[in-house]
Amino acid sequence: MLDRSESALGVVLRSRFYRSAFLALLIAGIGMSAATPQLTLFLVRDLGTPLPVAGLYSVTNLAAPLAGFLVGRWSDRSRDRLVWFRICSVVGGAGWLAMAASDAVWLPFVISALALSIAGGSMATLFAACRDELSRHPTRVENRIVATIRMAFTVGWILGPVAGSWFGGLFGLRALLVGTAVCVVAQMIPLGRQRVERYVAPPAYDSANPAEPAERSGRRRIDHMMPLLVFTAVCVLAMTGDTIKFGYLPIYMADQLHVSDTIRGAVIGIQPLLELALLPVAALLADRFGGIRAMTAGAVLGLAGNLAYALSTSVVGLFVGQALNAGLWACVGGLGVTIAQRLYPEGAGTASGVFLGAIPLGSAIGGVIGGLGVAAIGLPHVFFIPSCLTAVAIVGFVILGVREKA
Structure with a gap:
């Protein structure tokens, strides 16, 4: 009970x-x-x-x-x-x-x-x-x-x-x-x-052959991992802006906004503090409405945060962007591994490893995108690129939520 x-x-x-x-x-x-x-x-x-x-x-x-x-x-x-x-x-x-x-x-x-x-x-x-x-x-x-x-x-x-x-x-x-x-x-x-x-769950049985476990009848195939792989790929799209932010936001603040070292440190440092405060909020929403729905809401906050960076002409907009992105990372950090495990219940370790391995992958991809984007469209407009990727991620979360009824 x-x-x-x-x-x-x-x-x-x-x-x-x-x-x-x-x-x-x-x-x-x-x-x-x-x-x-x-x-x-x-x-x-x-x-x-x-x-x-x-x-x-x-x-x-x-x-x-x-x-x-x-x-x-x-x-x-x-x-x-x-x-x-x-x-x-x-x-x-x-x-x-x-x-x-x-x-x-x-x-x-x-x-x-x-x-x-x-x-x-x-x-x-x-x-x-x-x-x-x-x-x-x-x-x-x-x-x-x-x-x-x-x-x-x-x-x-x-x-x-x-x-x-x-x-x-x-x-x-x-x-x-x-x-x-x-x-x-x-x-x-x-x-x-x-x-x-x-933990070993009671074996699932193939309805066509109830005397034989589903794992032995060949049902445990790569297609069982597809929801996990899709979810992980969608999260990677949503996470790419973080590397760009750490790499180029301090440069933008120093060279174009001419803010002090103290203010630059405050802008960068406020996100993990807010993320810490929002982690239990994200978990509460997931317990009430479902993990993928909560993750979708987090991605919407991430999109708004990247747009705030891209459109900001003062440090106030950057603080707003950091606060919004804290909501995204509270969902990624607090809910991501749990959702991954639910999408691939056959292997909690595999699901955790695949999802957590995607976080540094998103960092690497974000670094490449940031370098190319800054050269092409400059600061702060480079943040329109992760905005577009996060918008695609939102669509992916919505589709996945409908398919998985989560």
Whole structure:
């Protein structure tokens, strides 16, 4: 019997695993966000990488979807879901240590494409383990539970850049990368020796041959993954504007709007704060109206945010754009992995890996689009491009929602 009055926060606090997952994501978020904004500086200053070459670093994100898919598949075949979480954490720690020791321009690119892409699977397997627990203990507030746990990663991304700038300035960028390696490995500590058994649903049976499980009769084919793949592709379209924003909005504010460093920092920093506040709101809407409907509303906010950037002639419009895009990312961060798991219930790990692997893919595509768009139409009109892509994403969400009745 499902309790209508239960609290998501109460469920998380009562569960040892959910509490541990929250702390693990907080540690990982701080470590990752401390290093990520400093990587271009590390490539240029410490390794002497030419700036155009350093800008290609984001292309290594193209390996993330494949790595996420493979790690997810392997976790779906493991008895203990957290085995692959620990493997990915160790691989990630080794990768960041190798990055810190790099003495050649090409090494960080190889390390990112191989080790760090695999390391990204730790978050996917952790959310797959959350799905196993939710399947064993159903609740009416599952979207809010996942959003509450996901909030830890967002908090990490608020704290990490500040800590990273201070630490890197004091001890150097190589020491910062070592610190990130420590955080990536340390995310295992809150979970200790816990095990999360992979949830196995009762087998579905083929109506044409009820004595034989559907999986054995050949029904588990690639077409079962199509809703997941379509949803992921649509999310990628909606996410492309984020990389363009981080890459070019500070330049627009500095060169054309001539705003101070403090105001530029406030514009960039307000989105994660608002996203943190909106995560539970997005989850509440998903619990009441359905995940894809809530995601569609988030994409509408993202479209409005990109248009605000493109049409802004003052910093006020940029603040508005950031606030609207916070709504999009609250939906992507809080609901995306849950929707993906529902669209491919046969494999929670695969679904999580595919979706979370698409986030760096969207970053890589956004980087390419941004570079070409700025050269062609300049700032701030380049944001009309992600506006068009987000409009296509809205149509995709609507169609998917109708087809999946979500």
